[in-house]
Amino acid sequence: MTDPISRRSFIKASTIAVGSAAIPVTANVASAATAKALASNPTDVTRQLANYVVNSKWSDIPEAARKEAVRSVFNWVGCCLGGARHVTTNRAIAALAEFSGKAEATVLGRSERLDIMHAALLNGITSHVLDYDDTHLETIIHPAGPVASAILALGERQKTSGEDFMHAFILGVEVECRIGKAVYPSHYERGFHITGTAGVFGGAAAAGKLLGLNEQQMVWALGIAATQSAGLKDMFGTMCKAFHPGSAGQNGLKAALLASKDYTSSNGAIEAKEGFAFSYSDEQDFSQITDNLGASFEVSRNTYKPFACGIVTHPIIDGCIQLRNEHNLTSDQISAVSLRVNPLVIKLTGKKSPQSGLESKFSIYHASAAAIIRGSAGPNEFSDETVRNAEVISLRDKVSAIAEENVREEEAFVVIRLHDGTLLSKHVAHAIGSLERPMTNASLESKFKDQALTALTGDQIDRVMAICWQIESLADVNELTRVAVPLRP
Amino acid sequence: MTDPISRRSFIKASTIAVGSAAIPVTANVASAATAKALASNPTDVTRQLANYVVNSKWSDIPEAARKEAVRSVFNWVGCCLGGARHVTTNRAIAALAEFSGKAEATVLGRSERLDIMHAALLNGITSHVLDYDDTHLETIIHPAGPVASAILALGERQKTSGEDFMHAFILGVEVECRIGKAVYPSHYERGFHITGTAGVFGGAAAAGKLLGLNEQQMVWALGIAATQSAGLKDMFGTMCKAFHPGSAGQNGLKAALLASKDYTSSNGAIEAKEGFAFSYSDEQDFSQITDNLGASFEVSRNTYKPFACGIVTHPIIDGCIQLRNEHNLTSDQISAVSLRVNPLVIKLTGKKSPQSGLESKFSIYHASAAAIIRGSAGPNEFSDETVRNAEVISLRDKVSAIAEENVREEEAFVVIRLHDGTLLSKHVAHAIGSLERPMTNASLESKFKDQALTALTGDQIDRVMAICWQIESLADVNELTRVAVPLRP
Missing domain, CATH: 1.10.4100.10 (2-methylcitrate dehydratase PrpD)
Structure with missing residues (x-):
């Protein structure tokens, strides 16, 4: 979307x-x-x-x-x-x-x-x-x-x-x-x-x-x-x-x-x-x-994509998650989140109060808040449920964003102010998932597992992933399709 | 085409x-x-x-x-x-x-x-x-x-x-x-x-x-x-x-x-x-x-369409067929065919020597010749066979066309010169098949029959046509589809 x-x-x-x-x-x-x-x-x-x-x-x-x-x-x-x-x-x-x-x-x-x-x-x-x-x-x-x-x-x-x-x-x-x-x-x-x-x-x-x-x-x-x-x-x-x-x-x-x-x-x-x-x-x-x-x-x-939303928001999400993890942040510590981004980010994802999971993909405010609270921005962070979550809404309302022409599309600046006055800041030059900072195979595996759990068992997922990594050596691609479906009851 | x-x-x-x-x-x-x-x-x-x-x-x-x-x-x-x-x-x-x-x-x-x-x-x-x-x-x-x-x-x-x-x-x-x-x-x-x-x-x-x-x-x-x-x-x-x-x-x-x-x-x-x-x-x-x-x-x-080709050629074809029928013309009587048409006709259908049935739909020269010889311009007149027919080629080479801005797209002028010097001319203001001179139901039936004979028997065709005319009163449209297929052997 x-x-x-x-x-x-x-x-x-x-x-x-x-x-x-x-x-x-x-x-x-x-x-x-x-x-x-x-x-x-x-x-x-x-x-x-x-x-x-x-x-x-x-x-x-x-x-x-x-x-x-x-x-x-x-x-x-x-x-x-x-x-x-x-x-x-x-x-x-x-x-x-x-x-x-x-x-x-x-x-x-x-x-x-x-x-x-x-x-x-x-x-x-x-x-x-x-x-x-x-x-x-x-x-x-x-x-x-x-x-x-x-x-x-x-x-x-x-x-x-x-x-x-x-x-x-x-x-x-x-x-x-x-x-x-x-x-x-x-x-x-x-x-x-x-x-x-x-x-x-x-x-x-x-x-x-x-x-x-x-x-x-x-x-x-x-x-x-x-x-x-x-x-x-x-x-x-x-x-x-x-x-x-x-x-x-x-x-x-x-x-x-x-x-x-x-x-x-x-x-x-x-x-x-x-x-x-x-x-x-x-x-x-x-x-x-x-x-x-x-x-x-x-x-x-x-x-x-490391995050389940449009690519313009990825540098901000990346910065939010980094700050959260580096400082073990919880939302109750935070008084304000200030973003500086390329104008395109606001143009495309400027929805202040999204009402559905689908809409939330177009809200840099929601994306930042959810990323700080959850430490990720996968499909769950853009669900209808998360959009209605009180903690997410409360933090979302503390997020402000400034558009600046001299901020490149692929970069972003995040500043988080804590209640004690501490300022934590992060400049992301290239988001995770970009050509400059590609997803590692391990990150791809973790993304794969998260998604696959809605359809397959853990054992199956490991088997499917192993087959995918070896796909070039398969005698027949149906070795993959056979195992990538739910087990018969 | x-x-x-x-x-x-x-x-x-x-x-x-x-x-x-x-x-x-x-x-x-x-x-x-x-x-x-x-x-x-x-x-x-x-x-x-x-x-x-x-x-x-x-x-x-x-x-x-x-x-x-x-x-x-x-x-x-x-x-x-x-x-x-x-x-x-x-x-x-x-x-x-x-x-x-x-x-x-x-x-x-x-x-x-x-x-x-x-x-x-x-x-x-x-x-x-x-x-x-x-x-x-x-x-x-x-x-x-x-x-x-x-x-x-x-x-x-x-x-x-x-x-x-x-x-x-x-x-x-x-x-x-x-x-x-x-x-x-x-x-x-x-x-x-x-x-x-x-x-x-x-x-x-x-x-x-x-x-x-x-x-x-x-x-x-x-x-x-x-x-x-x-x-x-x-x-x-x-x-x-x-x-x-x-x-x-x-x-x-x-x-x-x-x-x-x-x-x-x-x-x-x-x-x-x-x-x-x-x-x-x-x-x-x-x-x-x-x-x-x-x-x-x-x-x-x-x-x-009364003719199996692009609509710009229809006034010319119509004029040719009218002259042929009015004077019982045969190709051996004809020394020249002169057409005056809107420039678009030459632009779209100016191929002098088409090599295939498909190409012949883009040749006003072929279309005129075939129409004069056959008295029609259905699928058969635009077949590979007709394109190679010696009589058609000979008459086609006697056709010339002049583009004139003041000839409307929907009209055309045909002049046929006979060997004895006689000039026969026809001005078509609106071709048969146009809104001004719509195909009659009888013409539609004759067109239908010609086409259907490649797929069905004559009896079947009569039955299918009768059902089509009464289609509004059918209890179930499969009354039509049941009979519009080849008889089982």
């Missing part, structure tokens, strides 16, 4: 999307500003991408990308388990399960088995419903959802090794993030939820890789994906936000399946004048799609 | 979409130019539409709208039968049928039965694959596909009377065409295939009506539709063009089913700042959605 409006200043200038192509690029317009995009041959973007995905070998993927991909999938499975019992998930299943075909695929953390397309939809929904998944900071795409959802389901249907699964995953993330970079931020600012709109390409590419599509079929799969691209930011704060990665996974999978039977689309759906990039965005930089393809890997820049 | 780029001049000035709102309208901006849109309360558009659909009664629908709706459904069933055996249909079924759930619904003209969501997809594809369906000229939406596909499938699952079916159909067409009018032509010019992008709202509204959604659920259904809105014009000339009404029907149905289980979306998905109209279009006129709601009916302005 909490994707910030613009994430550009969260990332280093060297990696900012769009870059030179603030001017729309067309194949027939040449200028200094568009030279970079033209150099990448914008008439051939879709085919270059398809060619890359089709011909990529596992041995082409460097160790660092593989490692981060495993962490991405590990985090994704934990989030799926955490969202498995959410009311959003229950309602989607109530509406759609009766239309499921052959029960070939797993909804992680649940006993229902569905056809692969419905399973893709559901695992995409569960992974995102707590706003606790992963973030590609340069585009604020949540990359794992659309991709892993599509190929875990497909992988259960056709025997798929862990290596093939991870290879397809890495390529899917590459495709969705590069397409996202080509249109971000203009596309996002128009109102599109980029995890849905770009995610469908990732699902299609990854599923197409597992299906063994040839280059022409992969071009079509990307085209069929393009013509299903959807997801509006107006849905933030509703059940439809989580529907977006689910639908992207499902429709990406559908695109690949159609292409595998030679269902045709256009040949340049990403770059054509009436294709994705020009219809859905006012700015395009196609070099973001084609430059260094195969040499750099977007999955290496994936990050994982 | 042949939607023209702009259809505005095809319609009377008084009904032109957009009108006063060439300036983007927001809730907080007041000016003379936006007064009309503000009068319709753009903060409440989605809810007004939902309220209307939920509360509409059959007795509220005037006789003229009902009659045109029956003709629309009649024409739609014929087109579904005509497209049932197309290679596009075969490939979609090959890719997706194995994922179908319970076989509760019919693919018209085929023996496969699928779950309702796959049936909706397939009937939407078949109805549009020959480019021979219906056209709401003001928006160039092909209205029946997304709506009828969704509710015929749903109607088979839950016993649905012909009256309820037609009521839902009329409301679905109303919703999609009004939303289309609010964003046309800007939306279309950005690259969106409006039959897909607006069609999904029509499918959702119609299915939601049959499901008996309450107002809040209908708001959500429209929201879930909005966040699935998709379809790119870059797909014209490929199998994905027909995918659009199919996918719109399927996703509209899915939206209604999710909403029926209280799966939430935002409350103002059409008009919100990051909702459909602002994200997918640069101009908005919300009064097109809310003005005269319940008093005027878009279905009354539906038209049916």
Whole structure:
């Protein structure tokens, strides 16, 4: 629910999307500003991408990308388990399960088995419903959802090794993030939820890789994906936000399946004048799609949320938790909490008195208070119950926030005044979970366990985590799906 | 494959979409130019539409709208039968049928039965694959596909009377065409295939009506539709063009089913700042959605294609066929064919030497020659075979065309010179099939029969046509679907 409006200043200038192509690029317009995009041959973007995905070998993927991909999938499975019992998930299943075909695929953390397309939809929904998944900071795409959802389901249907699964995953993330970079931020600012709109390409590419599509079929799969691209930011704060990665996974999978039977689309759906990039965005930089393809890997820049809310609040939450732990603070010691933040934080999360768990994700006041009292900011800290908790409300009312332009988005200042007059302060330059201070594997495990306990027993959770860490070596990904569901009574 | 780029001049000035709102309208901006849109309360558009659909009664629908709706459904069933055996249909079924759930619904003209969501997809594809369906000229939406596909499938699952079916159909067409009018032509010019992008709202509204959604659920259904809105014009000339009404029907149905289980979306998905109209279009006129709601009916302005190609070529084809019939012309008498047309005709259909049936739909030269030789311009005149026919090629090479600004889009001039020097000329002010010269019921029947013969026997066709004309009186729409499939061997 909490994707910030613009994430550009969260990332280093060297990696900012769009870059030179603030001017729309067309194949027939040449200028200094568009030279970079033209150099990448914008008439051939879709085919270059398809060619890359089709011909990529596992041995082409460097160790660092593989490692981060495993962490991405590990985090994704934990989030799926955490969202498995959410009311959003229950309602989607109530509406759609009766239309499921052959029960070939797993909804992680649940006993229902569905056809692969419905399973893709559901695992995409569960992974995102707590706003606790992963973030590609340069585009604020949540990359794992659309991709892993599509190929875990497909992988259960056709025997798929862990290596093939991870290879397809890495390529899917590459495709969705590069397409996202080509249109971000203009596309996002128009109102599109980029995890849905770009995610469908990732699902299609990854599923197409597992299906063994040839280059022409992969071009079509990307085209069929393009013509299903959807997801509006107006849905933030509703059940439809989580529907977006689910639908992207499902429709990406559908695109690949159609292409595998030679269902045709256009040949340049990403770059054509009436294709994705020009219809859905006012700015395009196609070099973001084609430059260094195969040499750099977007999955290496994936990050994982330590807190179940939008990323702009994370530096403040981090600072609050640090002060609490360093000084063993309890709320009765505190007379005031003063925050200094980038203006975007107030703009996006300035709700003073949230009334529901959902709303509380948009309140920096609630987030600070809950974090100081609980020492964490997981799903429980953003529940309806916590929002109504008297201690949280009392501390929340002592929190004030000042917006300052010279405070970077990725930093924050917290000052806590105690009743005895003591001032405790903390400057967070980069929050835990950022690229500069990545979540450790141990933190990811602890996040995983917290979420999974709503769906599985402790023993099961340990087994599922162990399998996730070793996913590359699985002979068949159904070794994972078999154990990631509730025990039969 | 042949939607023209702009259809505005095809319609009377008084009904032109957009009108006063060439300036983007927001809730907080007041000016003379936006007064009309503000009068319709753009903060409440989605809810007004939902309220209307939920509360509409059959007795509220005037006789003229009902009659045109029956003709629309009649024409739609014929087109579904005509497209049932197309290679596009075969490939979609090959890719997706194995994922179908319970076989509760019919693919018209085929023996496969699928779950309702796959049936909706397939009937939407078949109805549009020959480019021979219906056209709401003001928006160039092909209205029946997304709506009828969704509710015929749903109607088979839950016993649905012909009256309820037609009521839902009329409301679905109303919703999609009004939303289309609010964003046309800007939306279309950005690259969106409006039959897909607006069609999904029509499918959702119609299915939601049959499901008996309450107002809040209908708001959500429209929201879930909005966040699935998709379809790119870059797909014209490929199998994905027909995918659009199919996918719109399927996703509209899915939206209604999710909403029926209280799966939430935002409350103002059409008009919100990051909702459909602002994200997918640069101009908005919300009064097109809310003005005269319940008093005027878009279905009354539906038209049916007499020729299986884009509507800009229809006046020329009409003129050619008239001259041929009036003078019993054969191609060996003809030395030259001269056309005078609006420039748009050459722009869209200027291919001199088409190489495939698909390409031939974009050749005014081919279309004229085939029409003169055959006396018709149905699917057979745009087949690969006809494109390679020596007589057609020979006459095609004698056709010349001049673009003139002062020739209106809806008119055309044809002059045929015979070898003996005789000049035969015809001015077509409005082509057959236009609002001014609508297809008669007899013409619709003859079009229906031609198409249906590829799927059904003559006896069956007569029975299906009779049922379609009486659809309002059916106790159960499955009386139609039962007979509109091939006889068991």
